[in-house]
Amino acid sequence: MAETTSPPLSESLAKLSLTQPLPKFPNCYPEFNPVDIYRAHLTSILADVTGVDSKIIYPALQWTQTLEKGDLVLPVAALRVKGKKPNELAVEWAEKFPESPIVEKPSAAGTFLQFFFKVDKLAQLLIPSILQRGKDFGLNPALGLKDPEDPSKGPKRMIVEFSSPNIAKPFHAGHLRSTIIGGFLSNLYKGAGWDVVNINYLGDFGKQYGLLALGFGKYGSEEALLADPINHLYEIYVKINVDLKAEKDEIKKLEEEGKDASELKNEGLDEQARRYFKAMTDNDEKAIALWSRFRELSIKRYKETYARLNIHFDDYSGESQVKQENMDAAAKKMEEMGISEVSEGAVIIDFTKHVQGKAGKSLERPIIKKKDGTALYLTRDISEMLQRQEKYNFDHMIYVVASQQDLHLKQLFKIIELMEYHDLAKKVQHINFGLVLGMSTRKGTAKFLDDILRDVAEKMHEVMQKNEAKYKQVENPLAVADILGISSVMVQDMSGKRINNYEFNMDAMTSFEGDTGPYLQYAHARLCSIARRADIPTSELLTADLSLLTEPHAINLIRVISQYPDVVQNTLKTLEPATVITYLFKMTHTLSSSYDHLRIVGSEKELMKARMALYDAARVVLNNGMRLLGLSPVERM
Numbered sequence: 001m002a003e004t005t006s007p008p009l010s011e012s013l014a015k016l017s018l019t020q021p022l023p024k025f026p027n028c029y030p031e032f033n034p035v036d037i038y039r040a041h042l043t044s045i046l047a048d049v050t051g052v053d054s055k056i057i058y059p060a061l062q063w064t065q066t067l068e069k070g071d072l073v074l075p076v077a078a079l080r081v082k083g084k085k086p087n088e089l090a091v092e093w094a095e096k097f098p099e100s101p102i103v104e105k106p107s108a109a110g111t112f113l114q115f116f117f118k119v120d121k122l123a124q125l126l127i128p129s130i131l132q133r134g135k136d137f138g139l140n141p142a143l144g145l146k147d148p149e150d151p152s153k154g155p156k157r158m159i160v161e162f163s164s165p166n167i168a169k170p171f172h173a174g175h176l177r178s179t180i181i182g183g184f185l186s187n188l189y190k191g192a193g194w195d196v197v198n199i200n201y202l203g204d205f206g207k208q209y210g211l212l213a214l215g216f217g218k219y220g221s222e223e224a225l226l227a228d229p230i231n232h233l234y235e236i237y238v239k240i241n242v243d244l245k246a247e248k249d250e251i252k253k254l255e256e257e258g259k260d261a262s263e264l265k266n267e268g269l270d271e272q273a274r275r276y277f278k279a280m281t282d283n284d285e286k287a288i289a290l291w292s293r294f295r296e297l298s299i300k301r302y303k304e305t306y307a308r309l310n311i312h313f314d315d316y317s318g319e320s321q322v323k324q325e326n327m328d329a330a331a332k333k334m335e336e337m338g339i340s341e342v343s344e345g346a347v348i349i350d351f352t353k354h355v356q357g358k359a360g361k362s363l364e365r366p367i368i369k370k371k372d373g374t375a376l377y378l379t380r381d382i383s384e385m386l387q388r389q390e391k392y393n394f395d396h397m398i399y400v401v402a403s404q405q406d407l408h409l410k411q412l413f414k415i416i417e418l419m420e421y422h423d424l425a426k427k428v429q430h431i432n433f434g435l436v437l438g439m440s441t442r443k444g445t446a447k448f449l450d451d452i453l454r455d456v457a458e459k460m461h462e463v464m465q466k467n468e469a470k471y472k473q474v475e476n477p478l479a480v481a482d483i484l485g486i487s488s489v490m491v492q493d494m495s496g497k498r499i500n501n502y503e504f505n506m507d508a509m510t511s512f513e514g515d516t517g518p519y520l521q522y523a524h525a526r527l528c529s530i531a532r533r534a535d536i537p538t539s540e541l542l543t544a545d546l547s548l549l550t551e552p553h554a555i556n557l558i559r560v561i562s563q564y565p566d567v568v569q570n571t572l573k574t575l576e577p578a579t580v581i582t583y584l585f586k587m588t589h590t591l592s593s594s595y596d597h598l599r600i601v602g603s604e605k606e607l608m609k610a611r612m613a614l615y616d617a618a619r620v621v622l623n624n625g626m627r628l629l630g631l632s633p634v635e636r637m
């Protein structure tokens, strides 16, 4: 990618006979988003035509889903002009609208004014800017500033907590989705200039880790632990839980028969696990050492897998990292403020006493401290949030957790509010998502992320081998198959709205037909191959005569790619990966229908350059969109 610096915007605008400086508006970034040039320009004209304050006009200009409706539309009613009907005003304003160098005269469509950009001018504004900005096109680092007027105050800080699996337990679909969606949100905010911290909050504490330590003594092997900690710890966990179940059954049987079960109760696995965990919480060195090895080896393995997904965590936090003294302080505060109460020996929060009506009832009566004094999941989350606030002083924090835990997070956020951490309560947000149904691989129900990734990669490798000629040209087919497999899983996951459940369908996701990961990758590889064959340096593309791009297919493609920065901006509102995916499919469909009409090979040199500039701009947009989603675009496949 050419990293030449762009000429100042005023210069490019002057070439289009826009000599007046553009008026400034909040959230208007003409250097980052060419469509904002049109917004500013249209607003100043519309202010004259309508007599309405430009501050009202600017935010009313909307982007369109289908290009037949124009590049931007104005819902007339949004200007709140009294006395005339919106459809009459639309006709009146359309007639009054003066000639513009960059926009066609608008047309009235019912209560809307539709604006179509003059595409030759749009191409001149857009394509060189995409080629010059390269991987930065679509990003806007100004959005995350603490103070847009004073960049020296630096960016706002965002915490994204995601993935958060439990050590020695399966990495299930909920963790998979959290990983994919969280990685995406982290990229999205980074691109918007926020200072983003990725946190993985591991499930790594509790009596079950005492049990695991006992299991390791009985079934563990040092060698197996080092070779594959995740699977080995899980195997041990399963075995020791079988033993525990047998013990419980035995106790039950003895008691039913009226026999003495006290020895099993006092010396059995359950009690030993409890003691082991107690030793851990009392900072017993030996107990902690073993457990912390489990934790470290697991993290090491996780890191390798996350790297395949382009994901990196700044902080491996976890339930174990919540300090006892902080939990004690929070418990004291809740007690003093009358938030918590003792009920049957345990400490609980009865939300009906703090929140009126249905809402209070729906928050239920969670336990925050068990009879034996142990803290629970919810208790840890309260103190963890306060610790994070202390450590990171964040401006916003997102928890990416399955909708099955909606209640848990509602309780957590409400408790923080009741504790009168009002600022903090406003900064936290739960991003939830639905279930994955039937997540099984060919070897049975998937347990770990690695198993899933291995299986889809194998499947993709088979699919690739079907095209022998192409397969031979791929330098490292197994690595490419791995990337394609990952893309399949991720695109399927991100295609629907987050809250919807979806069916894990290996055949559908790995197909080249339909809106799949491999299809997107193929579209990207094809653009790369066109660029390789044309072999025109970017410096030459920058001087291409873009007025040659007159065919309807070229015009459509220019208009679609101009929408990309708006799509990213809109995604910051929806926080839905599907907003980006839907757009990328719209764009790649426009592309694939263009190839026959906009040929490179055999075209005259100047036309070839102009078309190649357009394709290259499309490649940049596709590449940027894919990376925003967390995919690794391939150049050959």
Ligand SMILES: NC(=[NH2+])NCCC[C@H](N)C(=O)O
Pocket: 161, 164, 165, 166, 201, 202, 203, 381, 399, 401
């Ligand atoms: N702060 C949180 N509670 N994050 C979600 C943690 C998810 C938890 N480890 C689980 O697997 O269910």
